[in-house]
Amino acid sequence: MDPKPNTVANARTSKPFIPAFLSVLLVCLVAFMFQILFFSPISPRNLELPPLSSFPTNNQLQRVTKLGEGLKDPEDICFDKEGTLYTATRDGWIKRMYRNGSWEDWKMTNSQTLLGITITKEGDLIACDSEEGLLKVGKDGIVVLASHVNGSKIRFADDVIEASDGSLYFSVASTKFDLHSWYLDVIEAKPHGQLLKYDPSSSETSILLEDLAFANGVALSRDQDYLVVCETWKFRCLKYWLKGEDKGKTEIFVENLPGGPDNIKLAPDGSFWIALLQLTSDGLEFVHSSKVSKHIIAAFPKLIKRVNGVFRKAMVVNVATDGKIIKKFDDPEGKVMTFVTSALEFEDHLYLGSLNSNFVGKLPLEDKISKSAE
Numbered sequence: 001m002d003p004k005p006n007t008v009a010n011a012r013t014s015k016p017f018i019p020a021f022l023s024v025l026l027v028c029l030v031a032f033m034f035q036i037l038f039f040s041p042i043s044p045r046n047l048e049l050p051p052l053s054s055f056p057t058n059n060q061l062q063r064v065t066k067l068g069e070g071l072k073d074p075e076d077i078c079f080d081k082e083g084t085l086y087t088a089t090r091d092g093w094i095k096r097m098y099r100n101g102s103w104e105d106w107k108m109t110n111s112q113t114l115l116g117i118t119i120t121k122e123g124d125l126i127a128c129d130s131e132e133g134l135l136k137v138g139k140d141g142i143v144v145l146a147s148h149v150n151g152s153k154i155r156f157a158d159d160v161i162e163a164s165d166g167s168l169y170f171s172v173a174s175t176k177f178d179l180h181s182w183y184l185d186v187i188e189a190k191p192h193g194q195l196l197k198y199d200p201s202s203s204e205t206s207i208l209l210e211d212l213a214f215a216n217g218v219a220l221s222r223d224q225d226y227l228v229v230c231e232t233w234k235f236r237c238l239k240y241w242l243k244g245e246d247k248g249k250t251e252i253f254v255e256n257l258p259g260g261p262d263n264i265k266l267a268p269d270g271s272f273w274i275a276l277l278q279l280t281s282d283g284l285e286f287v288h289s290s291k292v293s294k295h296i297i298a299a300f301p302k303l304i305k306r307v308n309g310v311f312r313k314a315m316v317v318n319v320a321t322d323g324k325i326i327k328k329f330d331d332p333e334g335k336v337m338t339f340v341t342s343a344l345e346f347e348d349h350l351y352l353g354s355l356n357s358n359f360v361g362k363l364p365l366e367d368k369i370s371k372s373a374e
C-alpha cells in the first residue's frame with residue numbers, strides 16, 4: 001500500500017474547503033456585526049475617564065459594622081429629627097431603625113424601583129421611584145407627588161432633597177434608559193439627565209437643568225444658597241445657584257473625581273460626603289474609547305457585568321465647599337462592601353447605603369469621635 005497518492009488526493013480535495021470555510025466565517029461575522037450594530041440599544045460616544053487619583057488606597061470601608069443584615073439593596077438612607085434611620089429596600093419596604101437598634105418594616109410601597117429618599121420638615125418621607133416619579137410616604141399613606149413634567153412621564157427619578165421653603169429638588173438620571181439598564185447610559189455616554197423642582201404651593205414640577213450626564217445625587221449647601229447635583233459618568237458634580245447674583249447659573253463644583261458620583265449628602269460641618277461608583281473594571285478602560293466594543297457589550301448583559309466595576313470595589317469621599325477632597329475611604333477589593341451608593345454623616349459616624357449589600361454600613365469617624373471626647 002502506498003499512502004502518498006492518498007495524501008496528495010486529500011490535499012487536493014481540502015484546498016477549496018479553506019476559502020469556502022473562510023467565506024462562510026466572514027459572512028457570519030458580518031451578519032453578526034450587522035445584527036449587533038443595527039439592533040443596538042445605544043448610539044455611543046467615547047467617554048474620557050478621569051486621571052488616576054493621587055489619594056492612596058486604604059481599607060477604611062472594611063471596618064464597618066453591619067446594621068439590619070438581610071436588607072435588600074438599601075440604596076439610600078436618611079434620619080428624622082428623633083434620630084431614627086430610614087432606608088428604602090428593593091422589596092418595596094421603607095424600613096426604619098430606632099435609636100435602640102431595633103428595626104421596623106414601616107411602609108410597604110409595592111415598588112421595586114425605589115432610590116433616593118429624604119425626610120421633610122413635616123416628618124414625611126419623600127422617595128424617588130424610578131418608574132413612578134416622586135412619592136410622599138407618610139402617616140396618611142402613599143401619594144404620587146410628581147409623575148409628569150412638561151407633559152412627559154418622569155422616568156428614572158434618582159435622588160431628592162427638600163429646601164426650607166418646602167420645594168423639592170430632584171434628579172432624573174436618564175430620560176432614555178431605566179434603572180435596570182442604567183449602565184447602558186454610561187456606555188452610551190450621551191447626556192439624558194435632568195434636575196427638576198417640585199413646588200408644593202402649585203403642585204407643579206419644572207425642569208431646571210437638562211442634558212446632564214446621569215444626574216444622580218442632589219444636596220443643598222448649609223446656607224441653601226446653592227444645590228449640588230452629581231453627574232455620574234462625567235465624574236463631576238455641578239453647583240446650581242439658588243440665591244444671589246448668580247441665581248439660576250451653573251458651575252463646576254468638583255471634577256475628575258476618582259469614581260462616578262452617586263448620592264451626595266451635606267455633612268454637619270458644611271462639607272459633602274459623596275459615594276463614588278467604580279464604573280470600570282481594572283484593565284477594561286479601553287471599552288470607553290471603542291464604539292464597536294460598546295455595541296458588543298450592550299448586546300450581551302453578561303459582558304456588562306464584567307466591564308462594570310461597581311460590584312468589585314467601594315469608595316466614598318469627603319469634599320470641602322471649595323471642591324477639594326479632604327478624605328477618601330475605600331474597600332479596594334470589595335471584601336465587606338461594594339457598590340456603595342450613599343454616605344451620610346450622623347453623630348460622628350458614617351452610614352453607608354449600597355445596591356449590592358444586604359445591610360447598612362456604619363463606620364466610626366475616629367477624628368470626630370476623639371475631638372468630641374476632648
Ligand SMILES: [Ca+2]
Pocket residue numbers: 115116158159216217262263341
Ligand atoms: Ca442615586
